[in-house]
Amino acid sequence: MSDALQRGERTVTDVYDEHARMLYRIAFTYMKNRHDSEDALQECFLRYIRGKVVFADPQHEKGWLIVTLTNICRDMLKSKYRQHENLDNHTDLAVPPPETSALMEAILKLPDRYKAAIYLYYYEGYSVKEIASMLRQPSNTVKTRLSRARKLLKNELGGDLDV
Amino acid sequence: MSDRRFVDAYNRIELDPASADRIRSRLEQELLPGKENEPSMKTRKILRTALIAAAISVLLITSAYAVSGVVRGTGTHIMKDTGSYDTLADLPRVEKIAGYPVTAPEKFANGYGFEELYLGGEEAFGENFETLKEYYSVMVNYVRDGKSDLTLDLSPVLDLPTEREAPAPTAAKEIRGVEVRYSRDHYKFVPPDYEKTEDDLADEAAGHYYVSFGSDEIEEYDFSFADFELGDVKYVFHDQSGRDADFLYEMAEEVIAAYQAENPAA
Numbered sequence: 001m002s003d004a005l006q007r008g009e010r011t012v013t014d015v016y017d018e019h020a021r022m023l024y025r026i027a028f029t030y031m032k033n034r035h036d037s038e039d040a041l042q043e044c045f046l047r048y049i050r051g052k053v054v055f056a057d058p059q060h061e062k063g064w065l066i067v068t069l070t071n072i073c074r075d076m077l078k079s080k081y082r083q084h085e086n087l088d089n090h091t092d093l094a095v096p097p098p099e100t101s102a103l104m105e106a107i108l109k110l111p112d113r114y115k116a117a118i119y120l121y122y123y124e125g126y127s128v129k130e131i132a133s134m135l136r137q138p139s140n141t142v143k144t145r146l147s148r149a150r151k152l153l154k155n156e157l158g159g160d161l162d163v
Numbered sequence: 164m165s166d167r168r169f170v171d172a173y174n175r176i177e178l179d180p181a182s183a184d185r186i187r188s189r190l191e192q193e194l195l196p197g198k199e200n201e202p203s204m205k206t207r208k209i210l211r212t213a214l215i216a217a218a219i220s221v222l223l224i225t226s227a228y229a230v231s232g233v234v235r236g237t238g239t240h241i242m243k244d245t246g247s248y249d250t251l252a253d254l255p256r257v258e259k260i261a262g263y264p265v266t267a268p269e270k271f272a273n274g275y276g277f278e279e280l281y282l283g284g285e286e287a288f289g290e291n292f293e294t295l296k297e298y299y300s301v302m303v304n305y306v307r308d309g310k311s312d313l314t315l316d317l318s319p320v321l322d323l324p325t326e327r328e329a330p331a332p333t334a335a336k337e338i339r340g341v342e343v344r345y346s347r348d349h350y351k352f353v354p355p356d357y358e359k360t361e362d363d364l365a366d367e368a369a370g371h372y373y374v375s376f377g378s379d380e381i382e383e384y385d386f387s388f389a390d391f392e393l394g395d396v397k398y399v400f401h402d403q404s405g406r407d408a409d410f411l412y413e414m415a416e417e418v419i420a421a422y423q424a425e426n427p428a429a
Contacts, residue, residue: 012194013187020186024178034179041178042186049193053286071283074247078279078304103172122169 063134
């Protein structure tokens with residue numbers, strides 16, 4: 001097996017098995033359909049393989065994967081739309097798939113820049129500081145985005161959401 | 164602490180096991196010995212300008228192999244203040260963040276017009292994958308008649324040695340005192356079980372021909388490039404429609420003329 005498979009103590013496929021589901025869920029919040037989400041996931045790991053980046057720690061690696069994935073999703077979305085389309089409001093991309101709940105439908109409608117932080121905070125349970133470190137963003141940026149996302153979710157859900 | 168409601172909502176979004184296996188197999192194939200220098204790209208029509216241009220750029224640089232202290236490859240790098248801009252009115256801000264001047268016409272004589280600009284982070288890494296240099300790259304998308312198939316990429320000239328040079332250009336022309344290099348690469352996207360023909364092998368040896376494994380069917384595309392340097396900045400036109408040298412030379416001339424008008428001493 002090629003040496004390229006090894007990343008420290010783990011193989012590339014170990015990393016894939018660990019993070020694929022997480023990355024797929026994040027991709028889904030951008031792409032809103034299985035097919036494109038799977039494409040984005042695959043491309044993310046192909047870049048992981050080709051880029052051969054050395055990571056300081058597992059959190060750095062996870063953050064790199066998330067940022068790379070979101071960049072891929074945005075690039076894929078850019079290719080789908082004409083010049084005047086607002087990428088943050090592509091709510092017409094698809095009919096909500098059957099697996100989505102009311103909360104997920106609301107999350108899908110959020111501007112893209114809030115989605116990674118929302119996932120990491122509410123699903124993974126990371127702190128603002130940890131999210132800021134992972135995504136290489138200032139803590140205040142993360143706080144602001146979470147705050148705005150919460151307001152949008154509350155509005156969308158008719159005030160039922162209390163977070 | 165995670166929120167149960169969000170956990171339940173996200174848990175409904177599940178990666179299909181068969182798809183997960185298919186992707187894993189694709190990754191394992193990418194990692195086969197000898198594959199690390201082969202290009203591999205998606206062929207789905209939705210992957211356009213930014214994705215393909217980025218992949219080709221990585222391919223051209225990562226074909227260099229490692230000697231201590233030299234660039235082994237470049238890749239995406241997390242940096243602050245990256246993002247998209249939908250107007251060139253933001254160019255001063257982009258230039259301030261990037262740290263170098265950006266010459267990007269609003270519209271070219273051939274009808275291509277500005278669509279969007281993306282400011283991204285990149286790094287050049289050495290043989291142990293250590294970061295040698297991190298820098299900002301600027302990718303400007305252009306569109307004509309609704310077709311977004313042309314980008315103008317900018318990055319600082321890397322004053323770092325590479326062991327292996329990029330493939331020699333197909334042609335070159337001096338325009339207003341600046342050398343503009345043109346290349347056209349042919350990509351053949353093939354299924355995983357495809358066997359290269361004698362013609363494939365001969366064309367690969369000749370250069371500017373790449374067989375890329377992983378697509379569902381055989382598809383072939385031409386991509387053309389024109390690159391030049393203005394000051395300490397490298398400019399590269401990426402044309403997904405594979406047009407000829409004169410087409411890109413004319414666009415390069417407009418960029419060079421605009422740059423020289425802003426920098427008379429250049």
